[in-house]
Structures are given as structure tokens and as C-alpha cells.
Amino acid sequence: MGKEKSSFQLKVPKGTKDWEGKDMVIRDKIFASITDVFKRHGAVTIDTPVFELKEILSGKYGEDSKLIYxxxxxxxxxxxxxxxxxxxxxxxxxxxxxxxxxxxxxIAKVYRRDQPAMTKGRMREFYQCDFDIAGTYDPMLPDAEIIRITCEIFQSLGWEGRYTIKINHRKILDGIFQVCGVPTDKLRAISSAVDKLDKSPWAEVRREMTEDKGLDAEVAERIGEYVTLKGGKELLERLLKDEKLSANESAKAGLADMDLLFTYLQTFDVLDKISFDMSLARGLDYYTGVIYEVVTEGSAPQTSEGQALQSAGKKESKPKKHASNIDGEEDRSNDPSVGVGSVAAGGRYDNLVSMFSGKQQIPCVGISFGVDRIFSITKQRLAADASAAAIRTNEVDVYVMAFGGKGFDGLLPQRMAVAKRLWDAGVKAEFSWKVKPKLPQQFKAAEVNGVPFAIILGDEELAAGKCKIKEMGLAEGHPEKDGVLIEMENLEAEVLKRIGRPAGVTDSLAEGVNGMSLEEAAKTEPKTS
Amino acid sequence: MGKEKSSFQLKVPKGTKDWEGKDMVIRDKIFASITDVFKRHGAVTIDTPVFELKEILSGKYGEDSKLIYxxxxxxxxxxxxxxxxxxxxxxxxxxxxxxxxxxxxxIAKVYRRDQPAMTKGRMREFYQCDFDIAGTYDPMLPDAEIIRITCEIFQSLGWEGRYTIKINHRKILDGIFQVCGVPTDKLRAISSAVDKLDKSPWAEVRREMTEDKGLDAEVAERIGEYVTLKGGKELLERLLKDEKLSANESAKAGLADMDLLFTYLQTFDVLDKISFDMSLARGLDYYTGVIYEVVTEGSAPQTSEGQALQSAGKKESKPKKHASNIDGEEDRSNDPSVGVGSVAAGGRYDNLVSMFSGKQQIPCVGISFGVDRIFSITKQRLAADASAAAIRTNEVDVYVMAFGGKGFDGLLPQRMAVAKRLWDAGVKAEFSWKVKPKLPQQFKAAEVNGVPFAIILGDEELAAGKCKIKEMGLAEGHPEKDGVLIEMENLEAEVLKRIGRPAGVTDSLAEGVNGMSLEEAAKTEPKTS
Structure with a gap:
């Protein structure tokens, strides 16, 4: 579409796209699922402007600042x-x-002047979905709830058993680097090298540390003994007994946090979703405590739990079909929204707010879901499901049609009146905007959109105060294949019964402000004249 | 907030704002109400990038192009x-x-480098909510459905009886100008002057036509005889009998459209919401047929139906309290989203698409709701309603708390386990993130957010396999004021019964793609290994 050679280039800007059709439906369902979980935990939403004063963003993203629009x-x-x-x-x-x-x-769009890679889901305009808890609380309780929320979200998306939450702690990493003897000025560089262990083998990371970053080979070896470890509670217990780490203040504090977090995650029944992964470092400078990243099938080379990553980075014998757009991702470890191959990532950042206010410090912990990537994976999984081929782009319940023989006038006023009655009852309904539509055209319109029911009007039936209701798609030979006659006066009740919704309740009226619909609330206003 | 004198100016850009708290809740309810109506009529949504190629926008907005960011x-x-x-x-x-x-x-934000007037609701970043029907259909059927949709929306917002849809037709206006003898090169200027009749008296508009725009005084007088007319079906019938108009092709075609539209609106039972207002002209060049604008109480000087607007523009004896931010609005007649004081506006534009494609022409008709203005009015109406003072910003159903005497340890694991069980059942629940919270603090947290129920844990009750459930805010002396004991094993059922939701159904699972939740849909995927 960018290749047209006209005086007027009809396209969207590079790295952006239009959302439409089934993609839009799937995306909205994902957003709704995620939002429901947030609300279940008492969250509220805020909406900030799409642009900020330039100075607000300055100095927050390191060298990625060049990607700011x-x-x-x-x-x-x-x-x-x-x-x-x-x-x-x-x-x-x-x-x-x-x-x-x-x-x-x-949940909103963010903007980065990155080199777009559309097939890999890397766009210049893309959605982020952030959840954060700000405030001073007892240790690790908000952190644990964020992990629990993350698990509920992936469960509601149908990913149960298909994802892992990798967890580490900045203070443990800092402690390890100190214990191993990394010079202070090399801390960030070494941390960044460690973060690549999810896609490079240890040998390569060690080479980077020693050759590119000038780290002493012995120090690198000592680091390797720690950061290639991953596991569960047993790993934590082993580290708690490690005398070198216990003697380091930073590592000790981080391990105490992790111990408490594991206890809470056990109570929340999500410990089995966790991998304590000591190679996880996260790129952003502002993290101060626990950090985490969610990976799913195929989002990173798989290794068995606890095994060192020496073999990682090799090609898997058979790449997983539905992971094609997340394998082979370039290094985005500095990307605060998603890590390499991850579908969500975050951590604790206790000092960021004070960068703005100076005066007060509000501890925060949060997670950002890579919803565009979650969308891609969900879409591929749905595509593999034959029954999902017919995802509907609209939600119409009833198509109102008419037919007749010679002299048939189209029954337009009657079709309009029936549609009006259905709308009044909160039923989603359409009819043909032709004065005299042909019956096959009306059936086709209903079938294309997967409308489940048709109301069929005819002169004779109307004269008898009746019309037909027909469930679409019934098999040949089904007793109601040709529809059933109903009394016109029972129209709404007959339709509502079939679509399974209580009479007289439309979606918009069912809920409102404080359980009161906006309609009711507005009516209660005392009249001012 | 823009007046702080620090080296770092902590503010949002001029003309933008953060949405938060109750405003956010009200706004989301408005969006949900509007969206429900659109879906009831079979609409789908698309999402386009927030920025377009500069040349796409060029030449579309006349002199307002200078306001483009x-x-x-x-x-x-x-x-x-x-x-x-x-x-x-x-x-x-x-x-x-x-x-x-x-x-x-x-429904999305749009951007204009206008002089912001925040108290009047004129922002540089603001929401529009557009509904459009594209396609070739029999005359006036989509147009009628848009009017019907508009009425359903204002009904769902609780504005019944408080709004009027002003309707006119570009072809009728063109015909009138031709019949009255307006020179072709003055058509746009005269049309623009006529559009000001909703806030200026005819004498002032006539002066502008003759003195500023050089129109012959007699021509102006003849125009005045038409454009000061407003009314219902009787006005239409009068114009249909007007010999001068009937002899004009343009006016004749426009009047025929209006006649058909009125018939359809009668069938849709919304004719009483309509005012055929011959002064309505709408600023945008691209309208080609029916045009409309929705005004509400106080959004424009009120005149009785059919009365000429000579007296308009005078101050009303007592300005309506809840209309303070829409009275006195500056001229925004060139604003395509909302007219002067209007809360929605639109019309038919059959030639816009061909400006891009050249080849094909897709007739369109649409309406744009000024949702920021609708928000302001809704908020003021809610504020006038005492019971709406307690609009909740979150939706938590249950606050899980604990109390005990000497040696009380806070029952944190028990509170967490109860919250987990409630979340699993789809109940929105919170608990204090303190290891040993005080009971008054817990009650206060529940009360501040208007949480309707509390689960209260105590050592004794737990030992007996029980806990207390308490409806918050019961009056002194109510038999259940102190809560009722329930069996821990019936926890979920007891809570769900009280909050009125079926067991085991969470919002996110209740609906999904094709009625199948994302969770179910994903599980049906054939395993690929």
C-alpha cells in the first residue's frame, strides 16, 4: 500500500495501522478481559494527554530519548x-x-520513532496497558497482588499453563555484583550483559563482559555461577543459606523480600507460575526492587527449570508455529514495556515520582502488558480454532426482513416499525435500507454478519396479526427450519426469550453511575426553571 | 497550576487535561451508553492512527487548517x-x-491548536464520538436511522424532553438562495451569515449580508422571509406548496427528501424531537444533503416553535444554572464537531471519499457527538442530584477485614486467602496491605470507596469455621447492623447472593468472542507441538 505512485499517497504513516474488522473485535475483548481483572482488584483508570511538555520526558529514557516524537x-x-x-x-x-x-x-497508545517491524509486532504507534500501585504499604503486599493480577489476566485470556513469570530482585543482583567484585563504574554495563542471557548462551555473555566491557575473567566466572541459576522456592532457600550473599546488605535485603513474596504468592496460589530467574535484570534504571517478565510458549528459547542456559540461543529443532512473530525479536531490553520476547514486564520503582516532585517520594510497583503482542498470539490461537473462523464483527441479534409475491411493496414501514419495537426493547436489530429488497439479499445480509435470528414479515401473516421468527442456520429437516409463527403482540417477548436476555433491560440502562443508570440519575435532578 | 515558578514546570500542555476520579467514571458511563446504542444498530468500530500524513489533512478544513498540529x-x-x-x-x-x-x-481524541477556553469546554485535545453510514442505499433510510440513533442516545443519557434536533437540507438552502437571487460568488458567505441566526437576531444577520457582504437589500429581505422560519411537518407542507421553491430543481429535490425523511421519522416515533429550522446552514463545505444539530436546554437562546428569531440574542431574564459553560460560547460555526451551543451535529456528505480515491464515490451520512460538552452537562445534572454525590470511583464489592483483641496478629494469610477465593469467584475484593491493620482503618478504607459489604475475620469465628458478613451503612438499630455469621465454606455463595450476581461467572468470562470466552476459545486450539 505504500507503493502507489500517485500524486497523492493514500496510506497511513510508517509504523502505524488502522484497526478494523475481526482484529478490532478480538482486541476489544482482550482489553475488556484485562480491564475486568483490574476492576476486580479495585483499580481505577486515569487518562493523560497524548502529548506532554517536552521537558517532562527529558532525561527519562537514556539513549532511547532519540526515539521520542x-x-x-x-x-x-x-x-x-x-x-x-x-x-x-x-x-x-x-x-x-x-x-x-x-x-x-x-490502556492507551504510546509513540516511538523506532525502525518498525510490523510482522514482529513492532510499531511506532502501539498500545500499552499499564497497572501500577502507588503508596506506602507493608513490604511485598502490593508486589504480590500484582503477580496475582497478572496470573488472573492470563487465565482470563485462556493462557493457563502456557506462560511463566520470571522474577528477580534488583537488590539481589546488585549484591551479587558486589560480592563477585564488579567495579562500581561497570555495574550498569554488566547488568545489561546479564539481561541478554534469555537469548544468548553464557559463553557469549561472558565474552561480552570480559572482551567488550573489560571485566576481569575471574569476576565474570563468579557472576556466571549465580546468574545462570533459575528455579523455585528451593533456589531461594539455597541462596538464603549462601554465606557470601548473607554477608552482603543489599543481597540480604533482596532475599528477605523474595522470601516474603514467595510466602504471599503461595497464599495467592500462584507460586507454580513463577520462575526465580537470576539472569533477569531489566533494562530500565529506575527499578529498585522486585522485577518480573512474563514469557509464553515460544517467546524465548526453552530450557528446563534450573538448567543453566549454555544451550540457549541454538535454534530449536522445530520452531513453534504460533510463535513466529515473537521469535527472532531484536534486542529490546531497553524497552520499558516489554522485554525480549516477553508479553508483560515490570517491577518496583520507588524513586521515579520524586524525580518530578523533589519533595515527596511515593513508592510504586507496576506492570505493563504488551497488548499488541498478546493480541498477535491470541489471534493466531483463535485462527487455529476452526469454530473461531466466524468471529462476528457486529453483534446484531435480529435481522428484520419481508417477502411477498406479485404486487409486494416491500413492507418498509412495517419493517421499520418492527425494528423500532426491538430497539426499544434493547434488542440489536437491522433491516434492509431498500424500499423493496429481494428475500435472498436480505438472507445474505443476515448470513454475512452471522445474525442468529430473522423476523420475517409477509402480507398474509401481518393481516392475521402474526409474523415468523426463524433461527438462522438450522439444518435441513429441522422442524423449525422455516421459522415459527408468533403473535405480533408478543414480538419482543418471543425475541428476548430466544436471545436469552430479560425483557426491557438494555445494556446501557442495566448499569449506570452507582448502579443507577444515567437516565435515572438525570431524572432525579430537581427542576430548576 | 501553570503559575508555578520552578525550574521544572509541572503541568500538562495548554488546552489539555488529565481525566481522573469521578469525572473518569461519568465519562466512561457516557461512552458506554453511546456505544451500546451504536451496537444496537449493528455498528462496528475502527481505530485509526492519532496522526495522519500531513497531505491527507491538507485542503479539508479551509482556514481552520492553521489549527492543525x-x-x-x-x-x-x-x-x-x-x-x-x-x-x-x-x-x-x-x-x-x-x-x-x-x-x-x-470515539477518540482529536487535536486543534485553538485558543483554549477550558471553562467553556473548548480544549486543544478533546474527544469526538462519530457515527457514520457509508454506502449506496434507498433515499433517506440511513439518514432517518441516524436521527433515530441520536434520539436513543439522548434517551439513554436521560435527556428525554430536554433536547431538540434541528434539521435542514443543503439543497433547500441552495434553492432558496437561487430563488432569492443571491449571486453565485456570494453563496458561501451568505450561507455562513444565515448560520448565525441561532445566536444573532435577523436584523444583525441582515446587516452583515448587506453591509459586510454587499448583498442587495431586497435579496436579503427575500432570504429573511424563508430562513427565519422553523417548525414541524406543517412548515414542510407549506414549503411544498410554495410555487417559487417548487420551480427550483434544487429546492424541489431537498423538499422531497425532507418529506420522505419526515415519513420515516414518524414511523420511528421520533418526529416530536425534530425542529425543521431553515436557519441551520452548518459551516462545513462538504455537506450535500440533510444537515442537523442537536441543542439542549440552555445551549441556545430559546424561542417558541415557528417563531421568527427576531428576539433571539437578547439576554434571557434568568440564565439557566446548569448551562453556564455553554452559554456565551464564541462562534464555532466552522467547527465540524459541534455547532454553536450544540451537543451533536452532522449531515450527509456524498463527495468527501472521492476527494481521496478519485475513482469511486461512496455516499456517507453521519453525526458527531460533542462528548466533552455532553460530559459537562451530565456532570452538572448529576451534581444537582444529592444522591449522586457519592459516585464511586472503583467498583469493589467486598472489603476483607480482620479484628481481634490482645495478641491479635492481623490474620493476614487468612485475609489474603479469603480475597483469593472471592477473586476466583469473580467478586471484586480488596483487603488492607498492612500486616496488622487497625479495625477503624479498615472500616474507613471501605467507607471512603463506598464498598457495600465487609467480610470480617476474627480468631474465634475462624476457629468455628465461620466469619461475619456485614452490609455497610446500615442504620443504628438495624438487626444486621453488626453483620451476620456465615459458614466459611459458603463464603462465595453468601457474597454472590448479596451482591446479586450468579455464582462462578465473572464479567470477563461471561462474554467473549462469539459468546465463547477467550479462555474457552483458546483452549479449543488443537495442540501443536
Missing amino acids: DLADQGGELCSLRYDLTVPFARWLAMNSSIQNIKRYH | DLADQGGELCSLRYDLTVPFARWLAMNSSIQNIKRYH
């Missing part, structure tokens, strides 16, 4: 499109000092 | 933030030539 200087303030949802959230917290704690979610 | 030239394509949702929709239709008809809605 600026608005043109057309006079007035200099602004940039938001790069993520975390910095605007921290800015909002700093601006609203009366708010000392909040659980907020935010 | 451009992105900085950082190499690559030149882009601009979208100015409305109509042009991106037309661009999308032109790009997807296989789509010959669609009913689509789109």
Missing part, C-alpha cells in the same frame, strides 16, 4: 508524544500531591 | 495530528475499496 514548534510550548505510560503517571502523581496512594490502570 | 520534521514523512474523525474515516474508505458499505463508530 516531538511536535513541531508552532509557537507556544514545546511538546512530545508520550513514550510510555509510566512517566505520565509519575508526573500526574507529582502534580496531585493530595493523592498518596492509588491503584490505577491505563 | 504538525509533528516535528525528524526525518521521514511529514505528519499531523488528526483534526477530526471524519477525514481519517474517508481516507480509510478510500484505501479499502473492497468495503462498499459500513456503519462505523469511533
Whole structure:
């Protein structure tokens, strides 16, 4: 579509796309599933502007700052499109000092002038879905609830048994680096090298540490003994007994946190979803505590639990079919939204808000779901399911049609009146916008959209105060294949019975503000004249 | 907030705002109400990028093009933030030539470098909510359905009896101008002057026509005889008998359309919401047929039906309290989203798509709801309603708390386990993130958020396999004021019974793709290994 050679290039900007049709339906279902879980845990949402003052974003993203989209200087303030949802959230917290704690979610688009790789799901405009808990609480309780929320979300998406949450702790990593003798000025570089262990073998990471980053070979060996470890509670217990780590303040504090977190995760019944992965480092500087990343089948080379990653990076004998767009991903370890091959990632960041406010410090912990990637995987899984081939793009319950013989006038007013009655009853209904539509055209319109029921009007039936209701798609020979006659006066009741919804309740009226619909609420206003 | 004098200015860009708290809840309810109506009529949604190629927007907005936000030239394509949702929709239709008809809605932010007037609801970043029908159908049927949809939306918002849909037709206006003798080169200028009749008296509009725009005084007088008319079906019938108009091709075609539309609106039972207002002209050039604008109490000076507007523009004796932010609005008649004081506006535009595709022409008719303005009015109406003072910002059903005497350890694992069971049952639940919370703190947390029920754990009750469930806010002396004991094993059932939801059904699982939840859908995938 970018190859047209006209004076007018009809396309969307590079790295962006239009969402439409079944993709839109699937995406909205994913958003709804995720939002439901957030609400189940008492979260609220906020909505920040799509652009921020340029200086708000400055100095937050390191060398990735070059990927920020600026608005043109057309006079007035200099602004940039938001790069993520975390910095605007921290800015909002700093601006609203009366708010000392909040659980907020935010699903919105963010913008990065990256080299797009559409087939890999890397776009310049893409959705992030962030959940964060801000406030001072007893240790690890919000952290544990975030892990629990993450598990509920992947369960509601149908990923049960197909994902793993890798967990580590910044203080443990710092402690390990100190214990192994990494010079302070090399800490970030070594941490970044360790973070590549999910897709490079240890030998390659060790080479990078020693040859590229000038680390002493013995120090690298000592680091390797720790960071290639992964496992569950037994690994944690082993590290708690490690005398070198216990003697280090940072490692000791991190391990105590992890011990408490594991206890809570056990109570929340999600410990089996966790892999304590000591190679997980996360790129962003602002993490201060527990860090995590969610990987799914095929999102990273698989190794058995506890095994060192020496063999990782080799090609798997048979690449998994539904992981084609996440395998082979380039290094995005500096990407705060998703790690390499991960579908969600986050951690604790206790100092970010104070970068804005200076005065107050609000501890935060959060997670960002890579919803575009979750969408791609969900779509592929649905595509593999034959019954999902017929995902409907609209939700119409009833198609109102008419037919007749010679002299048939189309029964337009009658079709309109029936549609009106159905709408009034909260039924989703359509009819042909032709004065005299042909019956096959009307059936086709209903079939194309997978409409489950048809109301069929005819002169004779109407004269007798009746019409036909027909369930679409019934097999040949089914007793109701040709529909059943109903009384016109029972129209709404007959339809509602079949579509399984209570009479007189439309979606919009069923819930409102405080359980009161907006309609009711507005009516209660005392009249001012 | 823009007045802080620090080295770092902590604010959002001019003309933008953060949405949060109760505002966010009300806004989301409005969006949900509107979306439900769209879906009831079989609409689908599409989502286009927030920025378009600059050339896509060029030449679409006349002199308002100066209000378009451009992105900085950082190499690559030149882009601009979208100015409305109509042009991106037309661009999308032109790009997807296989789509010959669609009913689509789109709720999203648009951007205008206007002088912001926050108290009047004029922002630089604001929401539009558009519904459009594209495709070739029999005359006036989609047009009638859009009016019907508009009425359903305002009914669902609780505005019944408080709004009027002003309707006119471009071809009738053109015909009137021709019949009255307006020179072709003055047509747009005169049309624009007529559009001001909703807030200026005829004498002022006539002065503008003759003095500012050089129209012959007699021609102006003749125009005045028509454009000051408003009314219902009787006005239409009067015009149908007007010999001068009947002799004009354009007026004749427009009046025939209106006649058909009125018939359809009668069938849809919404004719009483309509005012045929011959002063309505709408600023945008691209309208080709019926045009409409929705006004609500106080959104424009009120005149009785059919009365000429000579007296309009005078101050009303007592301004309506809840209309303070829409009275006194500046001229925004060129604003494609909302007219002067209107809360929704639109019309038929049959030629816009061909501006992009050149080849094909897809007739369109649509409406744009000024949701920010609808929000302001709804909020004021809710504020006038005492019971709405307690709008909840989250939706938590149950707060899980614990209390005990000396030696009380906080029962944290027990509170967590209860919360977990409730979440598993789809119940929205919270508990204190303190190891040993005080009972008053827990009650306060529940009360602040208006949580309807508390589960109260105590050592003694737990030892007997029981806990207490308490409905919050019961009056002193109510027999269940202190809660009732329930069996721990019946926890979920007892809670679900009280919050009125069926057991085991969470929101996210209740509906999914094709009525199948994403969870079920994903499980049906044939295993690929």
C-alpha cells in the first residue's frame, strides 16, 4: 500500500495501522478481559494527554530519548508524544500531591520513532496497558497482588499453563555484583550483559563482559555461577543459606523480600507460575526492587527449570508455529514495556515520582502488558480454532426482513416499525435500507454478519396479526427450519426469550453511575426553571 | 497550576487535561451508553492512527487548517495530528475499496491548536464520538436511522424532553438562495451569515449580508422571509406548496427528501424531537444533503416553535444554572464537531471519499457527538442530584477485614486467602496491605470507596469455621447492623447472593468472542507441538 505512485499517497504513516474488522473485535475483548481483572482488584483508570511538555520526558529514557516524537514548534510550548505510560503517571502523581496512594490502570497508545517491524509486532504507534500501585504499604503486599493480577489476566485470556513469570530482585543482583567484585563504574554495563542471557548462551555473555566491557575473567566466572541459576522456592532457600550473599546488605535485603513474596504468592496460589530467574535484570534504571517478565510458549528459547542456559540461543529443532512473530525479536531490553520476547514486564520503582516532585517520594510497583503482542498470539490461537473462523464483527441479534409475491411493496414501514419495537426493547436489530429488497439479499445480509435470528414479515401473516421468527442456520429437516409463527403482540417477548436476555433491560440502562443508570440519575435532578 | 515558578514546570500542555476520579467514571458511563446504542444498530468500530500524513489533512478544513498540529520534521514523512474523525474515516474508505458499505463508530481524541477556553469546554485535545453510514442505499433510510440513533442516545443519557434536533437540507438552502437571487460568488458567505441566526437576531444577520457582504437589500429581505422560519411537518407542507421553491430543481429535490425523511421519522416515533429550522446552514463545505444539530436546554437562546428569531440574542431574564459553560460560547460555526451551543451535529456528505480515491464515490451520512460538552452537562445534572454525590470511583464489592483483641496478629494469610477465593469467584475484593491493620482503618478504607459489604475475620469465628458478613451503612438499630455469621465454606455463595450476581461467572468470562470466552476459545486450539 505504500507503493502507489500517485500524486497523492493514500496510506497511513510508517509504523502505524488502522484497526478494523475481526482484529478490532478480538482486541476489544482482550482489553475488556484485562480491564475486568483490574476492576476486580479495585483499580481505577486515569487518562493523560497524548502529548506532554517536552521537558517532562527529558532525561527519562537514556539513549532511547532519540526515539521520542516531538511536535513541531508552532509557537507556544514545546511538546512530545508520550513514550510510555509510566512517566505520565509519575508526573500526574507529582502534580496531585493530595493523592498518596492509588491503584490505577491505563490502556492507551504510546509513540516511538523506532525502525518498525510490523510482522514482529513492532510499531511506532502501539498500545500499552499499564497497572501500577502507588503508596506506602507493608513490604511485598502490593508486589504480590500484582503477580496475582497478572496470573488472573492470563487465565482470563485462556493462557493457563502456557506462560511463566520470571522474577528477580534488583537488590539481589546488585549484591551479587558486589560480592563477585564488579567495579562500581561497570555495574550498569554488566547488568545489561546479564539481561541478554534469555537469548544468548553464557559463553557469549561472558565474552561480552570480559572482551567488550573489560571485566576481569575471574569476576565474570563468579557472576556466571549465580546468574545462570533459575528455579523455585528451593533456589531461594539455597541462596538464603549462601554465606557470601548473607554477608552482603543489599543481597540480604533482596532475599528477605523474595522470601516474603514467595510466602504471599503461595497464599495467592500462584507460586507454580513463577520462575526465580537470576539472569533477569531489566533494562530500565529506575527499578529498585522486585522485577518480573512474563514469557509464553515460544517467546524465548526453552530450557528446563534450573538448567543453566549454555544451550540457549541454538535454534530449536522445530520452531513453534504460533510463535513466529515473537521469535527472532531484536534486542529490546531497553524497552520499558516489554522485554525480549516477553508479553508483560515490570517491577518496583520507588524513586521515579520524586524525580518530578523533589519533595515527596511515593513508592510504586507496576506492570505493563504488551497488548499488541498478546493480541498477535491470541489471534493466531483463535485462527487455529476452526469454530473461531466466524468471529462476528457486529453483534446484531435480529435481522428484520419481508417477502411477498406479485404486487409486494416491500413492507418498509412495517419493517421499520418492527425494528423500532426491538430497539426499544434493547434488542440489536437491522433491516434492509431498500424500499423493496429481494428475500435472498436480505438472507445474505443476515448470513454475512452471522445474525442468529430473522423476523420475517409477509402480507398474509401481518393481516392475521402474526409474523415468523426463524433461527438462522438450522439444518435441513429441522422442524423449525422455516421459522415459527408468533403473535405480533408478543414480538419482543418471543425475541428476548430466544436471545436469552430479560425483557426491557438494555445494556446501557442495566448499569449506570452507582448502579443507577444515567437516565435515572438525570431524572432525579430537581427542576430548576 | 501553570503559575508555578520552578525550574521544572509541572503541568500538562495548554488546552489539555488529565481525566481522573469521578469525572473518569461519568465519562466512561457516557461512552458506554453511546456505544451500546451504536451496537444496537449493528455498528462496528475502527481505530485509526492519532496522526495522519500531513497531505491527507491538507485542503479539508479551509482556514481552520492553521489549527492543525504538525509533528516535528525528524526525518521521514511529514505528519499531523488528526483534526477530526471524519477525514481519517474517508481516507480509510478510500484505501479499502473492497468495503462498499459500513456503519462505523469511533470515539477518540482529536487535536486543534485553538485558543483554549477550558471553562467553556473548548480544549486543544478533546474527544469526538462519530457515527457514520457509508454506502449506496434507498433515499433517506440511513439518514432517518441516524436521527433515530441520536434520539436513543439522548434517551439513554436521560435527556428525554430536554433536547431538540434541528434539521435542514443543503439543497433547500441552495434553492432558496437561487430563488432569492443571491449571486453565485456570494453563496458561501451568505450561507455562513444565515448560520448565525441561532445566536444573532435577523436584523444583525441582515446587516452583515448587506453591509459586510454587499448583498442587495431586497435579496436579503427575500432570504429573511424563508430562513427565519422553523417548525414541524406543517412548515414542510407549506414549503411544498410554495410555487417559487417548487420551480427550483434544487429546492424541489431537498423538499422531497425532507418529506420522505419526515415519513420515516414518524414511523420511528421520533418526529416530536425534530425542529425543521431553515436557519441551520452548518459551516462545513462538504455537506450535500440533510444537515442537523442537536441543542439542549440552555445551549441556545430559546424561542417558541415557528417563531421568527427576531428576539433571539437578547439576554434571557434568568440564565439557566446548569448551562453556564455553554452559554456565551464564541462562534464555532466552522467547527465540524459541534455547532454553536450544540451537543451533536452532522449531515450527509456524498463527495468527501472521492476527494481521496478519485475513482469511486461512496455516499456517507453521519453525526458527531460533542462528548466533552455532553460530559459537562451530565456532570452538572448529576451534581444537582444529592444522591449522586457519592459516585464511586472503583467498583469493589467486598472489603476483607480482620479484628481481634490482645495478641491479635492481623490474620493476614487468612485475609489474603479469603480475597483469593472471592477473586476466583469473580467478586471484586480488596483487603488492607498492612500486616496488622487497625479495625477503624479498615472500616474507613471501605467507607471512603463506598464498598457495600465487609467480610470480617476474627480468631474465634475462624476457629468455628465461620466469619461475619456485614452490609455497610446500615442504620443504628438495624438487626444486621453488626453483620451476620456465615459458614466459611459458603463464603462465595453468601457474597454472590448479596451482591446479586450468579455464582462462578465473572464479567470477563461471561462474554467473549462469539459468546465463547477467550479462555474457552483458546483452549479449543488443537495442540501443536
